Amino acid sequence: MARYILRRVAAFIPALIISSIFIFFMVRLTGADPITSLQGTQRLSEESRIALTREFHLDKSLAEQYFIWIGGMLRGKFPVSFKYRQPVDRLIASRLPTTLQLVGMSFIFAVFFAITIGLICAANKNKAVDRILSAVLVLFASTPSFLLAIVLMLVFSLKLGWFPSFGAGHNFRENLYYLLLPSLSLGAAMMSLMGRVTRSRMIEELGADYVCAEIAKGTPRHVIMFRHCLKGVLIPVVTIGGLQLGGAIVGAVMVESVFALGGIGDLLIAGIKSADYPIVQSIVILMTMLFLFLNLVVDIAYTALDPRIRAERITSQ
Secondary structure (H helix, E strand, O other): HHHHHHHHHHHHHHHHHHHHHHHHHHHOOOOOOOOHHHHHOOOOOOHHHHHHHHHOOOOOOOOHHHHHHHHHHHHHOEEOOOOOOOHHHHHHHHHHHHHHHHHHHHHHHHHHHHHHHHHHHHHHOOOHHHHHHHHHHHHHOOOOOHHHHHHHHHHHHOOOOOOOOOOOOOOOHHHHHHHHHHHHHHHHHHHHHHHHHHHHHHHHOOOOHHHHHHHHHOOOHHHHHHHHHHHHHHHHHHHHHHHHHHHHHHHHHHHHHHHHOOOHHHHHHHHHHHHOOHHHHHHHHHHHHHHHHHHHHHHHHHHHHHHHHHHHHHHHH
């Protein structure tokens, strides 16, 4: 098992190198001039433009700019934002708690409702409640998170006035209230896929031979579902949930923009609008690293939950 984890960690290196090159050059394909974005309505003198170009290393070749950026990142030295004139890590650190709480709350909602709805549907296969809940899951799967965010804001914030329509709280407790609608918006799509997988897997488990044997013994149906079947159901749910968690970090960008939460998503959009290369590159590469890390965690959890996969991988070593 340790060898397998080391091999997976080693595979991160080429993946990160390729990702960093792709991100660096894709950002520059926009053709936007960061110096022009900086001057705003005030016209900069030629001397000021030259000084800023040298300060931000924009006078160097693309290859040199890449190695300056990636070399600093490897040493833990983030670049300085063109717009804010601060190291990007400080900007990220001030906004990170909001984004992490948003993603965490949306994931908790998604897992709780997905497993609950999936089990209810499986226990009532082909009945009215199964058809209604399955239709709801399909509806959420086909609705973009930002569109659902707008609908929830219109209904529960602007119409009913139950929740704030924008902004985040000043601490963790306040954020539980401010981030409720954004987290539901972000978690709906995750809940949909995990719920459908839970339903299909539970139906398969309930049709297995060992379940028939337990029924013959007189074991109650709810005991069979929770004590014997649930672990087998959780294996694919954990896998899909972990992969979707990485996608939720990307989806948080649009949801944060709708609710003006002031998280990393807002910072990324501001960086794109102002052609602030350091912000865009740093945030996207951090998202890539987090996604790769989550893949590793999911893979380890998948192996730990299923003894057959664990035995197979140990044998392959």
